[in-house]
Amino acid sequence: MTNKKEQFYLALQHIPAGFVVTYGDLAQLAGFPKAARLAGKILHDLPQDSVLPWHRVVNASGKISLPEGSPAYLQQVARLEAEGVHLSKGKLNLRKFRWHLACL
DNA sequence: AGCGTGACACGAC
DNA sequence: GGTCGTGCCACGC
Numbered sequence A: 001m002t003n004k005k006e007q008f009y010l011a012l013q014h015i016p017a018g019f020v021v022t023y024g025d026l027a028q029l030a031g032f033p034k035a036a037r038l039a040g041k042i043l044h045d046l047p048q049d050s051v052l053p054w055h056r057v058v059n060a061s062g063k064i065s066l067p068e069g070s071p072a073y074l075q076q077v078a079r080l081e082a083e084g085v086h087l088s089k090g091k092l093n094l095r096k097f098r099w100h101l102a103c104l
Numbered sequence B: 001a002g003c004g005t006g007a008c009a010c011g012a013c
Numbered sequence C: 001g002g003t004c005g006t007g008c009c010a011c012g013c
Helices: A004-013 A023-030 A036-045 A071-082
Strands: none
Touching: A004 A023, A004 A036, A023 A036
16 A cells, blocks of 8 residues: 555646645545545645645635745645636635536 | 644534 | 534644
């Protein structure tokens, strides 16, 4: 059994640009349906300059789970905006930008 | 080995 | 929209 981190990394790479997923979704894609919290841990440990699209992960409310104004937060917003995922009032429209299998 | 904590989710009020 | 309680997994003390 490979590391669970690696499973999350792989799942992360499946998310196309212009879409986002929730922590729960990421966990499910990685093969751990109820490990949303673990997803948070993995991303937290991830360096900001990682090649992985960690910015495409938000919480179930469509908001960024980081202290507003922190460098990482700003970085995530910037990357999302660059991909066409616009935020209004600090949150994004999950119904519009959430990636799910039906999007294929 | 138990307990608290964390970039969380979900159902009930 | 909010809060509270519970479930989940990994870590640190």
